[in-house]
Amino acid sequence: VEWTFAHEEVQGSVQDRYAQKFKEEIEELTDGAVNVKVYPVGQLGDGANQVELLQNGAIQLGINNPGSVGTLVPETNLFSLHFLLPADMDKAHELVNDSEAMDMLNQKYLDANMKVLGWFPEGYQMWTGNKAITSPEDFDGFKIRTMASPVISESYKAYGADPTPIPYMEVYSSLQLNMIDGQVNPIFAIEEMKFYEVQDYMMLSNQAIFVGTFVANDMFWDSLSDERRAKVQEAADAANDYILGAQKDLNNTRLESIKENSDMEIVELTEEQRSAFKEASQPVRDFYVEQYGEDAGKILDQLLKDVEAIQQ
Numbered sequence: 670v671e672w673t674f675a676h677e678e679v680q681g682s683v684q685d686r687y688a689q690k691f692k693e694e695i696e697e698l699t700d701g702a703v704n705v706k707v708y709p710v711g712q713l714g715d716g717a718n719q720v721e722l723l724q725n726g727a728i729q730l731g732i733n734n735p736g737s738v739g740t741l742v743p744e745t746n747l748f749s750l751h752f753l754l755p756a757d758m759d760k761a762h763e764l765v766n767d768s769e770a771m772d773m774l775n776q777k778y779l780d781a782n783m784k785v786l787g788w789f790p791e792g793y794q795m796w797t798g799n800k801a802i803t804s805p806e807d808f809d810g811f812k813i814r815t816m817a818s819p820v821i822s823e824s825y826k827a828y829g830a831d832p833t834p835i836p837y838m839e840v841y842s843s844l845q846l847n848m849i850d851g852q853v854n855p856i857f858a859i860e861e862m863k864f865y866e867v868q869d870y871m872m873l874s875n876q877a878i879f880v881g882t883f884v885a886n887d888m889f890w891d892s893l894s895d896e897r898r899a900k901v902q903e904a905a906d907a908a909n910d911y912i913l914g915a916q917k918d919l920n921n922t923r924l925e926s927i928k929e930n931s932d933m934e935i936v937e938l939t940e941e942q943r944s945a946f947k948e949a950s951q952p953v954r955d956f957y958v959e960q961y962g963e964d965a966g967k968i969l970d971q972l973l974k975d976v977e978a979i980q981q
């Protein structure tokens with residue numbers, strides 16, 4: 670059988686590496702009875718299109734992220750909150766898989782026809798811009814491209830910025846044409862999408878971690894035998910273990926390559942500068958709970974509890 674696997678990034682990206690690793694594992698575990706065809710972004714539409722195809726079962730497997738699922742699974746806007754996950758990447762990776770909050774959140778995905786097979790951090794979200802941003806005041810009137818999620822918008826409004834949703838594949842040209850002043854993404858993406866060519870500054874701001882979600886269509890999942898399901902989960906777990914080191918390496922080497930190959934200035938925010946953003950971001954937590962209700966509140970509380978525990 671052939672399974673279709675779509676993700677939201679270009680070849681060689683974190684999501685693509687995850688997908689390729691999963692493909693390799695499941696094809697081996699099933700002695701070639703399963704064949705996985707991986708489609709990067711653009712081939713089956715953008716991130717939002719792919720979520721739709723996955724929900725209705727036109728494709729079996731996919732990687733999406735809370736930014737593109739936020740209007741369908743409102744509780745997942747949790748990960749669009751800033752200064753939430755621990756700064757330590759290993760701990761963040763552990764939490765997004767093991768926190769009890771994730772059992773509650775995964776149930777919400779199931780209600781939206783998506784069976785979650787794994788969560789993984791892809792890197793720290795960094796701002797790039799046509800000017801340096803070191804305080805919330807610098808964001809005043811700044812048009813920042815973000816994904817189309819209400820909590821992401823609210824987060825940048827809290828800094829005084831003007832968040833503008835634009836599809837991923839159109840960000841480069843929008844920056845080039847000065848339709849926007851900046852954007853936010855992990856370093857590996859800033860490199861492979863060549864945003865460094867059309868931006869003067871990159872802020873090592875670390876306000877959030879970009880997380881990816883590996884999901885299966887629920888009907889497809891239900892149609893598998895117990896034995897096949899166990900193998901799919903085994904392959905997903907192998908991809909999940911692999912991606913932690915792979916994404917760290919990729920983000921590190923691409924930071925070095927940006928430093929070498931571009932004249933984009935890199936601005937490292939001090940702890941004091943970061944704390945001004947952290948403070949400004951706190952009311953967005955209330956927005957999240959007010960907008961999405963009791964279960965969202967429980968998920969947030971549980972995650973915050975587990976973040977505290979893992980940092981002890």
Ligand code: 6CS
Pocket residue numbers: 677678716734737816836837853854855858879
């Ligand atoms: O900013 C975006 O829209 C995209 N960024 C990444 C790193 N992955 C997929 C997502 O759609």
